[in-house]
Amino acid sequence: MIVLKSTQEKVLGALQSVAGIVERRHTLPILANVLIRKVANKIQLTTSDLEIQIRTAVEFDGDSGDFTTTVGARKLIDILRTMPADQTVSVESSASKLILKGGKSKFTLQTLPAEDFPLVQESSNLGPAFSVPQKVLRELLNQVAFAMAVHDIRYYLNGILFVAEGKQLSIVATDGHRLAFATATLDVEVPKQEVILPRKTVIEMQRLLSDKEGAIEFQFANNQAKFRFDGMEFVTKLVEGKFPDYNRVIPKNHKNTIVVGRAPLLASLQRTAILTSDKFKGVRLNIEPGTLRIASNNAEQEEAVDELDIDYAGDEIEIGFNVTYLIDALSNMTQEMIKLELSDGNSSALITIPDNTTFKYVVMPMRI
Secondary structure, eight states: OEEEEEEHHHHHHHHHHHHTTOOSSOSSGGGGEEEEEEETTEEEEEEEOSSEEEEEEEEOBOOSSOEEEEEEHHHHHHHHHTSOTTOEEEEEEETTEEEEEETTEEEEEEEEOGGGSOOOOOOSOOOOOEEEEHHHHHHHHHHHGGGSOSSOSSGGGSEEEEEEEEEEEEEEEEOSSEEEEEEEEEEEEEEEEEEEEEHHHHHHHHHHOOSSSOEEEEEEOSSEEEEEETTEEEEEEOOOSOOOOHHHHSOOOOSEEEEEEHHHHHHHHHHHHTTSOSSOOEEEEEEETTEEEEEEEOTTOOEEEEEEEOOOOSOOEEEEEEHHHHHHHHHTOOOSEEEEEESSTTSOEEEEETTEEEEEEEEOOOOO
16 A cells, blocks of 8 residues: 655655654654554654654545554654655555655665554643744744753753733743743733743744744643644643742843943854853953953963943943853844843843843853
């Protein structure tokens, strides 16, 4: 039976859209596979890691009739990648194997029974659905995802907080040293919902979301979230725990404000970062009327000093930062100008966009 027949480009694209969560090594060998379910000409592809499940449905040519099996996702993708994009490929079933053909090439792959594939149990109490343009969510995620913790013992920091309330969608990430907040206005009013999406889910969504016009639909339950976009269905477990009160972390009423070009400041930080020590990524900012001086040094007693002219008439401040935290924020912004707000050398700094309240970035100072 010919399960599917199409161009390499179409088959590979469909597989790659679901294969991001597949681990090469897993205690359950079947989780390295993709579940292929054929009903008439529609092929449903499903992958899972027990916590996240991604499903897409695509129409391909092939024999009529229903069929279902599982096969190694990465192997299939690796083989397809070696073939030309416009080449016609076919997948045929034969006993407990799948045969992939393209041009004069033929690959016989072992399968595992579809009934053994552990599907994620979907929650029965998903809340009301609401949607935002994919482009908006993608921009929000890109603005804050870099501030998520990695393998933090405070597991609720290894992800992003989603808060939907009224016509506002806000997302927040923090690793305890810095916090990024971004918000967008929704077209419809939604009841208050607050969930923490796991890090892996966030990274996968950044990969899958596009700048296309389409919307992404959300539904949240107590322990699960469901997203639909571009013919795909994405179900994920949520992180349980209490996210820090971000409103208390974001400082207000700083008395010293600098507006500076994002690109020149980023370039200056990248230059001075070269002479920071690998473990100790500290840079020192000296702010005085008219001048912002950035300096760093390392254990070899090397030193970097860089100066920017600024329009500033406030207090003289000397403050230290982990340079990576500043570079991360500026690299993920696109605006020409940024606003840096400070109280003194010991308080956290706030980076925002002039005349725009949709993005806030808080970074703690460090002793240098």
